Amino acid sequence: MxxxxxxxxxxxxxxxxxxxxxxxxxxxxxxxxxxxxxxxxxxxxxxxPRLPQQQLLNRYRQHTQHCVVCQKALQELKQKLAAAKTASSLLLAALVDVLASVVAPGVLQLAAAQAAASGAAAAAAAGSVGLVAGVVRPGLMGAAAWLAKKAAAAAEQEIAQFEYVEFSHADNH
Incomplete structure (x- = not known):
């Protein structure tokens, strides 16, 4: 029916x-x-007059703005994009803070210990352990910030699919 x-x-x-x-x-x-x-x-x-390609293939005006399902999906994607951008920004800010407060003093401390007593291997080893611990945390934060940035880029690409997609029948084999 x-x-x-x-x-x-x-x-x-x-x-x-x-x-x-x-x-x-x-x-x-x-x-x-x-x-x-x-x-x-x-x-x-x-x-x-021939319509410009942008106007002719405007998915948002032709479909998305009228479709409740697409509007909901687009809104959810925009929320994910905002969350990913916020997470990326916060992680980068925390990374800079950790680098400034932990890594830089650790490098300076290690350099000072090596300069003060080249024979003091224990002081150098202690400084390098602190430096390694200070590098792991920023490394993880940097990786998390990078992943959040990639998630934001993926959400932006999906949002673009709701607005405009280049298409050519000649290229559609």
Whole structure:
């Protein structure tokens, strides 16, 4: 059984087929002809200005703004994008803080210990252990910030799919 909107399409097509068979008087010849012969859109279509590709393939205006499901999915993607950008920014800020408060003093301490006593291997070893511990945490924070940035980029690409997608029938093999 066809859906209610399918019934409307079928009824509209039947009406159009009957209407195109009705006689109309042609403005050029003055003779009556079937409407299909008079209402040829080929000359009008050729004279009409061509729509820009961006306007022609604008998914948002043609579909997304009217589709409740797509609107909901787009809103969820925008929320994920905002969360990923926030996480990335916070992780980068924390990374800079850790680098400034832990790694830089550790490097300075290690350099000072090596300069003060080149024979004091224990002091150098203690400084290098602190430096390694100070590098692991920033490394993990940097990796997490990078992953959040990648998630934000992926969300931006998905959002773009709801707005515009380049398409060419010639390239569609």
């Amino acid at each position: 066809p859906a209610p909107c399918d019934n409307l399409v079928i009824a509209g097509r039947r009406w159009a087929e009957k209407a195109l068979q009705l006689p109309l008087r042609s403005s050029k010849s003055g003779a009556e002809q079937p409407a299909a012969a008079v209402l040829s859109l080929s000359a009008e279509a050729a004279a009409a």
